[in-house]
Structure formats: C-alpha cells, structure tokens
Amino acid sequence: MKDKVRVAVVGGSGYTGGELLRILVTHPKTEISVITSREYAGKPVSLIHPNLRGLISLNFTNFSIDKISDKADAIFLALPHGVSLNYAPKLLDLGLTVVDLSADFRLKNPELYKIWYNYEHPYPDLLDKAVYGLPELHYEELKNAKLIASPGCNATATILALAPIVATKITDEKKFISDVKVGSSEGGAKPSEGSHHPERQNAIRPYEAEGHRHAAEAEQELSRIAKANISVSIVPHAVSSIRGALASAHTWLTNELEEIEIWKKIAEFYRGKRFIRIIRGNIHPYPDPKFVIGSNFADIGFAVEKRISRLTTFSAIDNLMKGAAGQAVQAFNISMGFNEDDGLKLVPLRPA
Amino acid sequence: MKDKVRVAVVGGSGYTGGELLRILVTHPKTEISVITSREYAGKPVSLIHPNLRGLISLNFTNFSIDKISDKADAIFLALPHGVSLNYAPKLLDLGLTVVDLSADFRLKNPELYKIWYNYEHPYPDLLDKAVYGLPELHYEELKNAKLIASPGCNATATILALAPIVATKITDEKKFISDVKVGSSEGGAKPSEGSHHPERQNAIRPYEAEGHRHAAEAEQELSRIAKANISVSIVPHAVSSIRGALASAHTWLTNELEEIEIWKKIAEFYRGKRFIRIIRGNIHPYPDPKFVIGSNFADIGFAVEKRISRLTTFSAIDNLMKGAAGQAVQAFNISMGFNEDDGLKLVPLRPA
Amino acid sequence: MKDKVRVAVVGGSGYTGGELLRILVTHPKTEISVITSREYAGKPVSLIHPNLRGLISLNFTNFSIDKISDKADAIFLALPHGVSLNYAPKLLDLGLTVVDLSADFRLKNPELYKIWYNYEHPYPDLLDKAVYGLPELHYEELKNAKLIASPGCNATATILALAPIVATKITDEKKFISDVKVGSSEGGAKPSEGSHHPERQNAIRPYEAEGHRHAAEAEQELSRIAKANISVSIVPHAVSSIRGALASAHTWLTNELEEIEIWKKIAEFYRGKRFIRIIRGNIHPYPDPKFVIGSNFADIGFAVEKRISRLTTFSAIDNLMKGAAGQAVQAFNISMGFNEDDGLKLVPLRPA
Amino acid sequence: MKDKVRVAVVGGSGYTGGELLRILVTHPKTEISVITSREYAGKPVSLIHPNLRGLISLNFTNFSIDKISDKADAIFLALPHGVSLNYAPKLLDLGLTVVDLSADFRLKNPELYKIWYNYEHPYPDLLDKAVYGLPELHYEELKNAKLIASPGCNATATILALAPIVATKITDEKKFISDVKVGSSEGGAKPSEGSHHPERQNAIRPYEAEGHRHAAEAEQELSRIAKANISVSIVPHAVSSIRGALASAHTWLTNELEEIEIWKKIAEFYRGKRFIRIIRGNIHPYPDPKFVIGSNFADIGFAVEKRISRLTTFSAIDNLMKGAAGQAVQAFNISMGFNEDDGLKLVPLRPA
Incomplete structure (x- = not known):
C-alpha cells in the first residue's frame, strides 16, 4: 500500500x-x-x-x-x-x-x-x-x-465575479463586460517582445481586446448557472504586477436593490466555500489581488452606482494560484x- | 514692453x-x-x-x-x-x-x-x-x-475616449462605462496609507467605485457634444505605474459598423488636433499610456467585439501632462x- | 498540559x-x-x-x-x-x-x-x-x-555574507564594505515622504550612508567569529522591490585563492544549516532576493575579480523573513x- | 548652404x-x-x-x-x-x-x-x-x-563619481569599487530570459560580477586624470527601474578630511560643467537617478564614514541619456x- x-x-x-x-x-x-x-x-x-x-x-x-x-x-x-x-x-x-x-x-x-x-x-x-x-x-x-x-485565469476571475449575479438574475443578461487587469506572469515563462521588462513595466496595455478566448468558457459556465444564454465580453489589460488578476465585471441592474441585498445574494451563493472571501470593509473596501498573492483565495466584492443602476462586481485572484x-x-x-x-x-x- | x-x-x-x-x-x-x-x-x-x-x-x-x-x-x-x-x-x-x-x-x-x-x-x-x-x-x-x-485627468481620459462616439451617436447612450487605470502620481504628492510604497506597488485597486466625481464634468461635456443627456460611470483603478491613465470606455453599438467606419468617425472628429494621435497598428494596436509619458499627447484607439456589439474606445494620457x-x-x-x-x-x- | x-x-x-x-x-x-x-x-x-x-x-x-x-x-x-x-x-x-x-x-x-x-x-x-x-x-x-x-535585516544580510570570510581570514580585515540594496517594506508600515509611491518607485537611493547603525551588531558578530576587531561599513540603498535585501560585501583577498577553494570555505562554514543555500550555477550564478521571497532562506554566493584581488560575497534574504x-x-x-x-x-x- | x-x-x-x-x-x-x-x-x-x-x-x-x-x-x-x-x-x-x-x-x-x-x-x-x-x-x-x-553607461557613472577623487589623490589608489545599480533599459531592446518581465521585475541581481568590461575604459580615463595607474572594480546589479544608473564608488581616505573640503574638491573639479550637478542637501542628500530621468544631467554627491575613513562618491545618470x-x-x-x-x-x- x-x-x-x-x-x-x-x-x-x-x-x-x-x-x-x-x-x-x-x-x-x-x-x-x-x-x-x-x-x-x-x-x-x-x-x-x-x-x-x-x-x-x-x-x-x-x-x-x-x-x-x-x-x-x-x-x-x-x-x-x-x-x-x-x-x-x-x-x-x-x-x-x-x-x-x-x-x-x-x-x-x-x-x-x-x-x-x-x-x-x-x-x-x-x-x-x-x-x-x-x-x-x-x-x-x-x-x-x-x-x-x-479553468483559465481570466475565465476564473470573470466567472467568480459574475456567477452570483447571473444566478440571481438581477441584471441585464446581455451586457456583461469583464474588464480584467492582469500581471505579467499570466503570459508564461517564455520571453517575447511584449514581455521584455522595459516594454512591460509601466504598461497599461489592452490585449486580445476584440474577443478574448476565455469568454467561451465563461459564457458556458455562466449560462449553465443562469439557465439562460449569457453573453460576456472579456477585455484584458496587462498592468505592471507580476502576479494577480482583477476582474471588474460591469453590469446594469434591472431593479433597484440595496447594497445589503446584493451582499446577501453574493454571500449566500458562496456560503461555505473554502477559498472565497467576501469583501466589504472600510479600509480596503474592494478586492485587490495584492491581498491574495501566493494563496488560493478569491476575494469577491462589489460597488453600485445607484443613480445609473450600474453594478460592478470585482474578483481578485493570484493568476498562478486560483487562476x-x-x-x-x-x-x-x-x-x-x-x-x-x-x-x-x-x-x-x-x-x- | x-x-x-x-x-x-x-x-x-x-x-x-x-x-x-x-x-x-x-x-x-x-x-x-x-x-x-x-x-x-x-x-x-x-x-x-x-x-x-x-x-x-x-x-x-x-x-x-x-x-x-x-x-x-x-x-x-x-x-x-x-x-x-x-x-x-x-x-x-x-x-x-x-x-x-x-x-x-x-x-x-x-x-x-x-x-x-x-x-x-x-x-x-x-x-x-x-x-x-x-x-x-x-x-x-x-x-x-x-x-x-x-479638466480632471480621469475626466479628460474619459471624454477624449467617448467624444467621437457620442458625437456620432453609434451606441447606446445610457450605458457608458469608463473603466480607468491610473498611476500613483494622480493622487498627488501628499503621503497616505494607500500611497505607501509597499501598499501601492502591485496594487490593482478599485477606488471611488460607487460614483467618481469626474463623471459630473464628463457627462456635462459629452451631453453638450451629443446634444442629449449622456450618462457615464467612471470606475477608476489604481495600478502600479507612477504616470499614466488609460480609459477603457465600454459601450454597446446600436448598429453594425465596420471597423474602418468607426476609425473614420474618430479620425474625422479629431482631424487637425495637435495632441491627438489615432492608434491603429499591428505591433501596438491599442493606446498605452507608456507611449505618451512626459508629453501632452492623448492616444486614442478602439476595439470591437462584433458577435456581441461591444465597442471599447481607449484613451491613453500622461495624467500629469494631458491630464x-x-x-x-x-x-x-x-x-x-x-x-x-x-x-x-x-x-x-x-x-x- | x-x-x-x-x-x-x-x-x-x-x-x-x-x-x-x-x-x-x-x-x-x-x-x-x-x-x-x-x-x-x-x-x-x-x-x-x-x-x-x-x-x-x-x-x-x-x-x-x-x-x-x-x-x-x-x-x-x-x-x-x-x-x-x-x-x-x-x-x-x-x-x-x-x-x-x-x-x-x-x-x-x-x-x-x-x-x-x-x-x-x-x-x-x-x-x-x-x-x-x-x-x-x-x-x-x-x-x-x-x-x-x-538581528536587524541589513545586519543579517551583511553578517551572513561575511561570516565565512572573516572566519577563514582570507581578506583584508579593515576594509569591508557591505553595499546593501533593500526593498521598501524594510522601512515599516508607516507612510512617509520617502515611502510615498511616486517617490519610492524607481528610486535607487542611498540612505544612512554615513554610518548605518546595523554596522554595530555586524562588527560585534564578525569580530567574535574572527577573534579580531573587524570593521565594516554598511551602505544601504533603497531600490524598487517591496521585499528583499541583497548585501554585496566587497573585500580584498590577501592571498590568491582559486574559486573552488573559496566555495569550499563558505560551504564548510554553513554545512548543515537548514536555511542557508550556497549558490553557484550557470543560469543564476549569484544570489538574488527574488528567489527567496516569502521564505526564510538566505542564499549565499560570491564573485572574484582575480586581476585586482577583489572578492565580493553576496547574501540574499527576504527582509521580513530571514531579515x-x-x-x-x-x-x-x-x-x-x-x-x-x-x-x-x-x-x-x-x-x- | x-x-x-x-x-x-x-x-x-x-x-x-x-x-x-x-x-x-x-x-x-x-x-x-x-x-x-x-x-x-x-x-x-x-x-x-x-x-x-x-x-x-x-x-x-x-x-x-x-x-x-x-x-x-x-x-x-x-x-x-x-x-x-x-x-x-x-x-x-x-x-x-x-x-x-x-x-x-x-x-x-x-x-x-x-x-x-x-x-x-x-x-x-x-x-x-x-x-x-x-x-x-x-x-x-x-x-x-x-x-x-x-562612453559606456556604467563607465560614465563610475568615471564621473571617481574623477574628482583620483584627481585630488585623497584616497587609496588601488582599492576602488564601483557598485553600480542599473535599470533594465541598459540591456537593450532585445528580449532575453533575464529581461522577461516576471524575471526582471523585483530582481536585485548581480551580473558580470567577476570583471565588468567597462572597467577597462574607466581605468584608462581615471589613470589619465590621476597620472598614475588606477585600478577599479565595477560590480553591476540589475534593479527594477527601467531607466537610471547609480554608481556607489567606495574608496578609503588616506587622510582625514572634513566634508566641506571634499565638497570643495568635487565642486572645483566640475566647475562650469553644464550637465553636472553637485548634490548636498537635507531632504535628498545623495544623488538618485530618479531625479535625472529623461535628461542629460549627472548628479554627483558623496558620503563619508569618518570612524573608518570610508568615502563613497555617488553618481546618478539616466543610462540612455548621459549614459x-x-x-x-x-x-x-x-x-x-x-x-x-x-x-x-x-x-x-x-x-x-
């Protein structure tokens, strides 16, 4: 044995x-x-x-x-x-x-x-x-x-940000944009022109902005949860970190909801999940990949701009770990x- | 004299x-x-x-x-x-x-x-x-x-990205999201907990995500151009650069448009403007603040995901210069x- | 119990x-x-x-x-x-x-x-x-x-670099310079003008260059090992990393020594030490704090410029861990x- | 014409x-x-x-x-x-x-x-x-x-730091160490394993530490000024900046000298030089390449540790400009x- x-x-x-x-x-x-x-x-x-x-x-x-x-x-x-x-x-x-x-x-x-x-x-x-x-x-x-x-890292970040939202059907189902910011390790260990340090450091560089492949798996998984066809556009941006991915998933609320209600829906969805942490605080009010570096955690949070019914859910992961x-x-x-x-x-x- | x-x-x-x-x-x-x-x-x-x-x-x-x-x-x-x-x-x-x-x-x-x-x-x-x-x-x-x-820097980035779009009325006028990524100099010279180097470097940190003030001036200017009430949500994110701001302005096309048509509308709108550069290329296809550092240029570009009619316009500035x-x-x-x-x-x- | x-x-x-x-x-x-x-x-x-x-x-x-x-x-x-x-x-x-x-x-x-x-x-x-x-x-x-x-972090890095050298008495005992490069976390969690991100990032900034306090404990420990009065000057420099300290300890060999002999003296000195790793390789020939981040390891290595009898020993630590x-x-x-x-x-x- | x-x-x-x-x-x-x-x-x-x-x-x-x-x-x-x-x-x-x-x-x-x-x-x-x-x-x-x-960039930084010192013969002429810290642009535009962003960012990495080529030209120029054979060891280190090189030139004073006397010797040596700035101040007491980025200036300064007669002269340049x-x-x-x-x-x- x-x-x-x-x-x-x-x-x-x-x-x-x-x-x-x-x-x-x-x-x-x-x-x-x-x-x-x-x-x-x-x-x-x-x-x-x-x-x-x-x-x-x-x-x-x-x-x-x-x-x-x-x-x-x-x-x-x-x-x-x-x-x-x-x-x-x-x-x-x-x-x-x-x-x-x-x-x-x-x-x-x-x-x-x-x-x-x-x-x-x-x-x-x-x-x-x-x-x-x-x-x-x-x-x-x-x-x-x-x-x-x-799963892919940008897909993981996007799905974790949107899963509780599509599950509870509180937003427009056709207009999800996941604006992702990622560190350089996501591109792998092979050097390239774009990964050369003088080019990559300080970049805020959109890439694959016309149809990122991870949308396919994100739509598959989100549609399954929503029991409906979900469309999502993933727009990744290379930023200066080495590790870390933040998905800012922008959506439009179909009904007015208090923040506490949104919080409850997300918390309920992820209840008991070992590696999910729901973020809501006054010093660090939103997820930031900085606080999960080296770990398997995914930090999930959100922001609402009521006057125009915009809801953004954020998920922060270490792209090499949870990603x-x-x-x-x-x-x-x-x-x-x-x-x-x-x-x-x-x-x-x-x-x- | x-x-x-x-x-x-x-x-x-x-x-x-x-x-x-x-x-x-x-x-x-x-x-x-x-x-x-x-x-x-x-x-x-x-x-x-x-x-x-x-x-x-x-x-x-x-x-x-x-x-x-x-x-x-x-x-x-x-x-x-x-x-x-x-x-x-x-x-x-x-x-x-x-x-x-x-x-x-x-x-x-x-x-x-x-x-x-x-x-x-x-x-x-x-x-x-x-x-x-x-x-x-x-x-x-x-x-x-x-x-x-x-103008404010995030407002400048947002307005420059969206002005040609609202002027030509090719998108949904109620659903503009300007997801902005900014360097640390935008916060000014006064130290704070959040600007402390070990906290700020490698951060990908949403801030003022529930209603950024620069939306007020952006809406004023964009509404003037559109001759209609424009709503825009600005969601800024602190990233690791010192200088630079990129606005990724996500919108939904109301009609199918070829890329060249969108390019023409933007180029026409900014024709003869000394500090605007329209970006469309194969090595660096989108604007990146990295390429305007130290200068007054604003680089403008865009990406379309046709299958779901998503248009993103990008504008890249040095927040201390054009911003x-x-x-x-x-x-x-x-x-x-x-x-x-x-x-x-x-x-x-x-x-x- | x-x-x-x-x-x-x-x-x-x-x-x-x-x-x-x-x-x-x-x-x-x-x-x-x-x-x-x-x-x-x-x-x-x-x-x-x-x-x-x-x-x-x-x-x-x-x-x-x-x-x-x-x-x-x-x-x-x-x-x-x-x-x-x-x-x-x-x-x-x-x-x-x-x-x-x-x-x-x-x-x-x-x-x-x-x-x-x-x-x-x-x-x-x-x-x-x-x-x-x-x-x-x-x-x-x-x-x-x-x-x-x-111990202090710069002292730890300096002592670990020099201990095998002073123990084996192969260099001039009065002329040790430990040129240390450190990340920003070494300064602690309290914000200051110098730690403000726009000031600290990209800095290559000497500090306390006229007599760094950690020299006192380094001299105490090195003198004990050498059974002689050792003088050492520690000159720290703030660089852009968050974590990490590298001591480059520059000394002058008093006799010609083959590299393998130096290697043996260092390896012998640290034999069986759980957290010391002796570095000698062709891809990464010298210690770099990058490879100990998050751990308690100290990586020790060296370089000799024979034509002028200069020996530099390097030690790399995570200043918050081994430091x-x-x-x-x-x-x-x-x-x-x-x-x-x-x-x-x-x-x-x-x-x- | x-x-x-x-x-x-x-x-x-x-x-x-x-x-x-x-x-x-x-x-x-x-x-x-x-x-x-x-x-x-x-x-x-x-x-x-x-x-x-x-x-x-x-x-x-x-x-x-x-x-x-x-x-x-x-x-x-x-x-x-x-x-x-x-x-x-x-x-x-x-x-x-x-x-x-x-x-x-x-x-x-x-x-x-x-x-x-x-x-x-x-x-x-x-x-x-x-x-x-x-x-x-x-x-x-x-x-x-x-x-x-x-000239080469590390040579320029080293020569500018040491020229006034060797000209005035105030230090041991055989024991000069120029510990140089450089940004990634010094390695040129061609990508390599070592320049790959995830490898290069946060590195504090010695390289060519056993005899850097720029020593040859530095010794030629410094010997000419000193009218004597000067030996200098240049030990470069890759740090996280893109632009900038700081030479910390460590030497040993042969006589006691007040700081003001050292300052005068350096200031006299560089009197009237358009691009040399002598640094001596209380907020930013030493040169830092950060303050010359984008310009042709070389900032020169120094620190003395009297108890052990150690003199360090610093020179800070933008490696792509003055370098x-x-x-x-x-x-x-x-x-x-x-x-x-x-x-x-x-x-x-x-x-x-």
Missing part, C-alpha cells in the same frame, strides 16, 4: 508547472515522482526554478507516456493548448487521474473549439467526461473525476477524496 | 505644480516669476523638486494676492478643490489670466457642486464665464479666455494667442 | 508583526493568543492585514503587561527601538520567553548604545543574558534562551526545542 | 537609437535624414517607437555605406560591439563626423581589446584619432573631432561648434 499518491507534472519548467511544484512539494498526501520538460530534460529542476533549490532534487525528464503509469498515479498537464488533448485518452486508459491546465477539455460544445481555438476537437466524447475544474461550481462532479479541465495551479490542486484534492485545502494552506504574503 | 508673459504658479510644491514648472521653465514666451507654497515658503524650489536643480533658482513664497499683479500677468492655481474659488474673483479683477487646475470652475450647473463636491458654489456667475479647458472641444472659446477651468499641467499650458497658450504647443514640444520617453 | 505554546505578538499591526502572524497562523506548535496594537486596539486584525481575512478572527488589543502571563507563554516584541527594553525585564520575571525584534538587546557592549542609538541602556546586565538570534552563529546558546535579540519575522521564529523554535523549521516550511514564490 | 546638419542614425530600432531620435527630433541644428535598421527596413520608424508617432514620418532603411555621404553629414552608430569598427574608416574617408556608441574606439591601447572584448582591433591607428566622448574630461579635444567614441544618447549628442554638439546643450535642454521628469 502506498502512503502517498505519486504525481507527475508534465511541462514543469513553465510558471504554472513551477507553481504546481511549489504547492506539491509540501502537500501532505502527494509525492512528486516525475517532472518533465522537453527543453530542460536531464537538468536539475532547481536550475530553472531557483526558488526550489534544496527542496526538489529531481531532474527534468522527457515525457514518456508509455512508462508514466509505472511512476505516477495522477498527472498534471501544464502544456500549451492543442497538446494535452493528444495525451489525455491514453493517460485515462492507463488509469491515471488527469488534471489538464490547458483549454483542451474546458468546453462542452466541440463546435466552439473551431470558433475560438481554430482546431477540430479529436475527442468530443471526452468533453462530456471532463469536469470543469472550478470547485465552487462543480464540487460534486469533481468527486472521483478522472479528467479535470482546469491556475492552486485551483488545479484544489480540484485534484476533491477528486482524490483529500481535504480540499491539502497543500493549499498557503497564507497570502503582505506586503507583496 | 515686456518680452515674456510673467506667470505665477500657486501651489508649486505638489506634482501638478512641479509639472507646470517643468513645462514653463523651457516655455519660449513665459517667465516664471512667482512660485508659492504655504508649506515650503522661503525654501528653494529645487529642494522639493530635485529634478529642477540648476534650472530654477527661485524660492517658494507665500501667496500674497494683493501684490500678485505687480509680479505676474497670468496665474496657474494648482490648489485643492474649494480653495481656488476664493481667489479667482479678485485675480480676475486684477486683470490676470487665471488657469485653475481644481474642479472649482469646471461645472456649469451650480447645483452639481452640492451633489458631487458637497459645497454651495459662491460664484455661480463665474461658472458661465469660465471655459472648460479641453482645447479639443473648446478651442474657439479659449481664445482670450480669462478664466480657464482645467493636468500640460493641458493647462495648452489652454493657456490658446488664450494668450501663442502657438498651441509652445513649451509642449516634449517628446514622450521610451522606454519609461 | 497544554497542547500548544500560546504566543503573543506585541506591535501586531506593522509589517514585522503581520509577518509573524502569517507564519504563526500555520505553525504546528503555537497558538496565537494575543495581538496588540495601540493604534488599532478593538479592531479586527484582518482589517489591517487583509491577507489574513478568514484566517485570524482576533481583534487587536492594548498591551497589558500585567495580564500577559495569563494569556501567553512566549511573546514577540515587534516594537520600535527604545520601547522593548522597558518591557523585557518584567516579561522575563513573569516567566515568558521573550523574542525582541528591536535593537534593544542586540549589542553586548552598553557603550555602543550611546554611540549608535543615542540612549543609555538601562539594563546592561540583560545584554549579557540576551542571545543574538542568528541561529547559524548561536544555535547552542539559543537552546532554552529566555531573551532572544533578533525579521522568519528568523525570529527560527530562533524561537530552537529555544523551545521545536524543529528549527516549524512554521517555516514556506517555499519561496516564483515569479514574485 | 545648408541650414541644418543632416544626421543619420544607424541602428535606429534599439533603445539607444530611439533615444537619439527623441533628442534629435527637436534639435535646433540637425535634420534626421536617415534611420537604418536591418530588421525593420521598410517599416515606419513610429511602428517600433510608438512614442514618436506623429513626430517622425521616415521609414527605416537598410544601411548603405556607399550612398550615405549623399544623405548625411554626420552619423551616429548605435551598433553592437565589433560592428562599428568595420564602418568607421570608410565613413571618415567620406568626410562624415562619426559618433560611435559602441566600445570599438574607446580604448587607446589595442591590447586591451583582446583582453576585454576578445578581438584583435583591426584599426589601431584610429584608436589614437578617436576622442573619448566624455565632455567633462575631453572638451577641448572634442572640438572638431571627427571620430567620437561615446548613452544624450552624452553622444553633447559630444557631437561640441565637435560641430554648436551649443553644448542644443537638443539637450530636457528637464528631468518628476515623479517618474
């Missing part, structure tokens, strides 16, 4: 992979058995992730799907879109629990992959089996899930029957 | 005051004759503004309204709201040209001061005489203007019959 | 206090029983430390020394210099273990308090009893210590007979 | 090239006639430098040395080391004034190129003709100079008989 679940991290040299390692290295019920990287195979993991010096002594290996089941019981795929889908069927056949952090299994409707991702999905049947790994919405389904499609690796481990924990917060009792840094 | 117009800067120790000095010290047609500061009277200006070491040898003085006309022909008031209004009438009587950078003369309707600023305006007649100092909208009125009410001191000098230049860009041929820094 | 040691944090609203709480809230063998703040007494701790929302439900209280022994077994004093010394004698009499994070008990020679801190030390006998809380140098003395004087709260808990753990890393198995964030 | 000197900028797409354009576009006596870029030939300059939108309408071209004399009277070479040297002889033959911003003509001793730059210099005779373009040291030689070797493009234009102005500050009356931004 094994003491610990052996986990593999595929794509371990990127930021999401690195964040998975940061979490899993102190997870009480897992043992990191394999860390793959095509680019750095054979090199020490801590060479690429100097934060892990002295904590992980493994080297990166090439990903060998044939031997993976000898070494791992569960596998996290931190790979680009369009790559994971080639591995998932076999990994499932081998009996591994698969947590995929790409978009490859997030959408239920295969047609949407053509529209938003420019490819024909080769395994549409797996889309039905995959569970969208947002535990606040899919807790029960995640139990014993074998294929978890971990990626943290949420993946949270969903994994549920699927394995662990405590939801195993490995995730990480307290946000302050100041950071 | 004087060679140069003598100008006084009242409230010269703050950031807006300092930025006026940075501009005026190389302005070809002005001479800085008086710089006041209650707090630093008697001390060298360059003690507080070390960037001006070797460039300005004046000391700060106390503001003495009785003697000001001996020393200055024009005066810039960089004072808090509710202070300038006490000085303006006398300064006008003394024959000075007054450029007020506070909100005290921006609104035409005195009732709005009660609602938005919590005071009864003591000189409602002056509100009629004051010219709202946004030269792109009020060029003709600014000629020979004696009292210029220089404050630069715009004030631009309006002053017009009022004095100078070239619109005297003292303002400042090229944006890159990278910055 | 108590399950957990009850700990009080006095001065809990500052950054060091907050960092102690971040650590102690997940410490397996302690229970936070009292958190004091003169300024915020009666208010929820999470109001001031929003990162701790949902994690700590205590309110701040006023510090009442008379009742403290009913509530706490150990006490952390996160107070300004000159304040702790008034409380320590009574707290010791009451039987509490005292961990003082101020400078009040760091120096053995009471004369030095007059020179460096401008006060006459009222309890010179306690200076003998206090243990300087740098576990890498005082591990044995810390066992059962009742009064721990936790303050983390080191305090580390020393506390040793004094209590706990594992040295209880509560400190915190993995550095990356990227951060 | 030409009204303006026609200038070409070769390598116009990088940061130094861009900064030259920012300066030259408002220079009263030059006309930018050619801007070359191998990578972007045919594309608008403002596509790569969005700050220059509306200010420069030229496209980049390929560099054609044969036709350059038809189009330009002077040429700025903003090219990598080892490239300029191939063009310079022909350009000089063609009668152009050549300002080279690489290291290719900075060193007088050709042997040093083998040691520090790993190449044999093909035109050692030109090294004699080239003038090291630091106007504070070579003003007279720069008049009518045809080949100007513009590169600004200084190049300053030297060019002198060579052409223009005012030293033509095009350089740029006031530092504050805050920035």
